[in-house]
Amino acid sequence: MAKPIDFVNVSAAGLESSPYADALAGLRANEARYFKNKYDHDFVTLPADKAKKLVAKVAKVLLERDLVIESTPLEATEFIVEGIRFTYVFYQSGLAINLMYTLEDAKKRAVGFKLSFGMTVPTELEDKFKFARQKSKLAGEIRGSYFVVKGEY
16 A cells, blocks of 8 residues: 655655656655645555556656656555645656646646756757756755647646
C-alpha cells in the first residue's frame, strides 16, 4: 500500500535512479507539504509503471505544445481537491510536471514544470519556456514555468 509522502523526514524512496534523487525528493516533499497545509490532503505517489494512465494523460496534454518528455517517469499521482484535479509526474531527469485542471470551468487549467535543484533545463523545454526561481527549505531552489491548457481533457 502506498504511503503519504513525508515532508518532515524526506526520503528519496522511489526516486533512487535519478541523478538528482535527493533534490527531486525535496521537490516532491515540498509539493506534499503544500497540499497538506493548504488542503489537508495527503500527497501519495505510485510508481509510474502502476500509473501508466496518469503518465499518458500528462503526455497527451503536453502535445498541445508539441512537447515530448524524453526522460523516464518514476512516480505519478492524481487527486481532486476543491474542484481541481491535480496530476503529477516525477521524472528521472529531476523534472516534475503537474497538470492543474478545474472541473467546472476552464479558468484554471495549466501545466506546470518544476526543475529539481542542480538539474539543467531539459532540451525539449529550453527554448520554449522561461523559468522563475523559488526558494524552498525542502528542495533548495526550485525553477518553474507553466503554460495554460486550452483543450478539454
